[in-house]
Amino acid sequence: MTIRSLLVANRGEIAVRIIKAAQALGIRTVQVHSAADADMLAVKLADEAIDIGPPAAKKSYLNIDAVIGAAKSARVDAIHPGYGFLSENADFADAVEAAGIIFVGPRADAIRLLGDKVAAREVAKRAGVPTVPGSDGRVSGIGAAREIADKTGFPIMIKAAAGGGGRGIRIANDMAELESQYPLASAEALAAFGDGGLYLEKVIARARHVEVQILGDGENVVHCYERECSPQRRRQKVWEEAQAFLLPDSVRQELCASAVALAREVKYRGAGTVEYLYDDETQEFYFIEVNTRIQVEHPVTEMITGIDLVQEMIRVAGGAKLSVDQRDIVPRGHAIECRINAEDVSRDFMPTPGRITRLNVPEGEGVRFDTMLYAGYSIPPFYDSLLGKLIVWAESRDACLDRLRKALQHLEIGGVPTTVSLHLALANDESVRRGAFHTRFLEGWLEAEFSRQSQSKSEVA
Incomplete structure (x- = not known):
């Protein structure tokens, strides 16, 4: 079935991303929103918008009946859940299909199986993928x-x-x-x-977090190579790269092949990510989990492969076969993504909702900013603090870091504190430039950085 109309069951930057991908395919878009999100950018961009409830997510974005009711009233062909909220809820996927609407993502049985971390480990073992x-x-x-x-x-x-x-x-x-x-x-x-x-x-000491992007149509599965996601704070990703720097080619090939084998085991449909821990010392990798949805960090993969992952998800959900073969997917250059949050770094990353008074977005070759922002927009206090993602591409990692630093210097978000300064400091850090990080690197780095700042303030005083 060809999808002609699509409801976006999410908010923020990913809702904007999905709307733009769908409209590029000539698909009519319907955006659901809570009362707090009536003026968000996705609402302005969509062909139609429907209020589905109060600000609290459980009464709006997590309300299955409200979302499906909106989809029925708008007579859409399909629903895209984005990431978070209902994106990995198998009951929601079942309810969407039961309503005669296409769920843009894996089938409910795959979500249910891979969403249970223990069951997913068993699938990995059957596929010959090493587990922790x-x-x-x-x-x-x-x-x-x-x-x-x-x-x-x-x-x-x-x-x-x-x-x-x-x-x-x-x-x-x-x-x-x-x-x-x-x-x-x-x-x-x-x-x-x-x-x-x-x-x-x-616990694998000083492990790196490496993940493989997969795409499937229920029969065929391909990988779009791997991403490095080691810089994390409280186990939340902050900075992502594609491809993983310093990963031996032999390990890369084995890693990607294992992700495809696992996805084939469940006849995977749509976009997904197979996540691993990688031990630099032993060059061994271990399966962690599968995310059965589009990832926040998907743009870095798009930048090195030229594949629009969201459009591919929509096509496949509509019954099309994958438009790419594995031999067609050849990575080029290097890409880095910085998650820009409305948080005050100096106050232990306290969320800082407020009104955007100024927005200056860097432009130029290899620079992309996926965001929900516009000047005058008021960030509601009810949801995740992610404002957008600055993604930069260049022919080499060193050139990418240089371009990223310049882009961060030109990114202006006025009205609220953001994490732009954190990413600028990371882009200038010698350890980051060497790729010498692991999953616990950032927290140690932050502790040392705050210690240096405190000492400097004491000396001035």
């Missing part, structure tokens, strides 16, 4: 957790079986911490995901 040492499945209780910890050793990670986005994770450095953290992790998982199930994984 830990429990074979959900842990039955603290007694079983002790036995697993005895075998794997410490530190060990306690993870929510139904978790995602870096939430529902705790680290135990010894048996006493395991016993105290285990029940807390279970309660946290139950509150966040409605499922208190847990599993355990050994």
Whole structure:
């Protein structure tokens, strides 16, 4: 079935991204929004907009009945969930299909299977993909957790079986911490995901976070190479690159092949990401999870491959076969994405909603800014603080970093504190330029940076 009309069940920059991709395909767009988002950019860009409820996400963007009701009233052919909110909710995917509407994403059974981290590990094992040492499945209780910890050793990670986005994770450095953290992790998982199930994984010291972009049409699967996502704060990605710097080609080939094998195991449809931990010292990689949706960081992959991943998702959902073959996908150059948030870096990244008084976006070759902003827009306090993503491409990583630094210097967002200064400091950092980072790098870097600033202020005083 050809998709002629599409409802965007999300907000912010990803809603803008989806609308632009759909309109480029000649598709009519309908944007749902909460009462707090009536003046957001996506509403202004869409062909039609529908209010689906109060500001609270659970009463609007997470309200399945409200979203599907809007889709029916607008007579759309399909719904794109973006990322976050209902994007990885198998019940929502089922409800969309039951309403006779196309869900732009994987089938509900694939979302359900891969969304359960324990079940996804089993799929990975069947596909021959190495997994992090830990429990074979959900842990039955603290007694079983002790036995697993005895075998794997410490530190060990306690993870929510139904978790995602870096939430529902705790680290135990010894048996006493395991016993105290285990029940807390279970309660946290139950509150966040409605499922208190847990599993355990050994902590890989100084690991890098590398992920592979996949595309499938239910029969064929291709990869669009890998991304480096190691710079993280509180397990939330901050800075992403494509391709992963300093990754040996032999490892890259094996990594990407394993992601395709896993996706084929479930006859994957749409865009998805297979995430791994990579050990620089041993050159070994371990499967973590699959994100069954478009990722925040997808633009860096688009910049090095020339593939519009969102358009490809829409085409495939409408019944088309993949428009690209693996041999057609040849990466070129290097790309970096900086997540620009409305946060005050000097106040422990406190969210800073407010009115945008000025917006100056850098332009030029290899520079892209995916955003929801416009001058005069008031950022509501109810949602994620992401304002946009500055993405820069160049022929080499060094040239990319130089171009990124200039772009950050010309990016002006007036009215609220943002994380632009953080990214400018990172772009100038010698360790970052060498690619010498891992998943714990940024938090240590921030601690040292704040210490230097405090010392400098004391000396001035």
